[in-house]
Amino acid sequence: MYPRLEIDMKKLKSNVNNVLEVAEKNNIEIVGVVKAVNGIREIVEVLIECGIKTIASSRLSQLRLIKEINPNINTYDLRIPMISEVDELVECADISLNSNLEILEKLNEAAKNQNKKHNVILMLECGDLREGIYNEDEMLDIASTVENKLDNLNLMGVGTNLGCYGSIMPTPEKMNELIGKARKIEEKIGRKLDVVSGAANTAFPMVARGKLPDGITQMRFGDCFYVSDLDECFNYVMFDEDQESFKLQAEIIEIYDKPSHPIGEIAVDAFGNKKEYVDKGIRKRALIAVGRQDIGDCMHLRPLDKKLEIMGGSSDHTILDITDCDKEYKIGDIIEFYLMYENLLMSCQSEYIEKKFIY
Numbered sequence: 001m002y003p004r005l006e007i008d009m010k011k012l013k014s015n016v017n018n019v020l021e022v023a024e025k026n027n028i029e030i031v032g033v034v035k036a037v038n039g040i041r042e043i044v045e046v047l048i049e050c051g052i053k054t055i056a057s058s059r060l061s062q063l064r065l066i067k068e069i070n071p072n073i074n075t076y077d078l079r080i081p082m083i084s085e086v087d088e089l090v091e092c093a094d095i096s097l098n099s100n101l102e103i104l105e106k107l108n109e110a111a112k113n114q115n116k117k118h119n120v121i122l123m124l125e126c127g128d129l130r131e132g133i134y135n136e137d138e139m140l141d142i143a144s145t146v147e148n149k150l151d152n153l154n155l156m157g158v159g160t161n162l163g164c165y166g167s168i169m170p171t172p173e174k175m176n177e178l179i180g181k182a183r184k185i186e187e188k189i190g191r192k193l194d195v196v197s198g199a200a201n202t203a204f205p206m207v208a209r210g211k212l213p214d215g216i217t218q219m220r221f222g223d224c225f226y227v228s229d230l231d232e233c234f235n236y237v238m239f240d241e242d243q244e245s246f247k248l249q250a251e252i253i254e255i256y257d258k259p260s261h262p263i264g265e266i267a268v269d270a271f272g273n274k275k276e277y278v279d280k281g282i283r284k285r286a287l288i289a290v291g292r293q294d295i296g297d298c299m300h301l302r303p304l305d306k307k308l309e310i311m312g313g314s315s316d317h318t319i320l321d322i323t324d325c326d327k328e329y330k331i332g333d334i335i336e337f338y339l340m341y342e343n344l345l346m347s348c349q350s351e352y353i354e355k356k357f358i359y
């Protein structure tokens, strides 16, 4: 069945182990993030086999599954909890990232009702402008309230998020800013924090290059286990293409020579976008049966056949220019791609894409 996602478990395992080796050299704990792969059971099992003790997601159903697979794994909720989910969260997550007192109070109540002590990490704003406490006085107040008044919460530490909304690079300076904030909280509450959680994937090159300041104890990594897509921006190759463990396969359903510029009055595409079309004359075009509903933005796909060009697509189709390819493609042939983050995220959760595990 196609479209299909082929997942090479041996390569995946070796990519995870390489990340863990770098982490060990730098004396940091790795929280293994599975949200980009929809918490797929087989992948969670690989992370556990590799020795990862704490596994994170933003979706509670995935955390619940992790607990089912192995109740000894610490589950870690990445998204600030919704008030409407605090009861369920306390049930299936051991640790959660938080940024405000309203929700922390609700979490504390939920933990009290379940006779549990729930671990929290306070997210601090360091410039990427997604979640996190911005004002330092508020930060100290919230930390001290959690420490002294919310008896069913354990203030485990602090963290920050970079490189997501604001595209801010995780640098040693940003890490030192976070460590500085952690020290102020420690002074206020009169004890050391267990966790200073630096950043996500985009911080891997900094860690690998030995530039991570002392004082960061933890990183939350997922993407860098799964795809090597840091190359362009971060000038860092996670692993070579032949070590990619995820491969998308889709089937050709039409091949025709057609003009490259649409014919008629140009309005907007299926998603309401105004687009520019380049006229390259008549080209050989192949249509494959996979689209934005399955993979998100098809322009992020990385074809294995380097002579093939992605022209665009719509919900169910992706259009390829195969004029310059050496291979004589025919209808029914399978085209293969490596993925970027968005394609991985979408294809792992798509019920229309078969997952094939290769052992």
Ligand SMILES: *Cc1c(COP(=O)(O)O)cnc(C)c1O
Pocket: 033, 034, 035, 036, 058, 078, 079, 097, 161, 199, 200, 201, 220, 221, 222, 223, 224
């Ligand atoms: C998503 C996320 C990460 C990293 O996850 P990836 O899937 O590897 O990108 C880390 N921290 C937080 C808070 C996140 O939301």
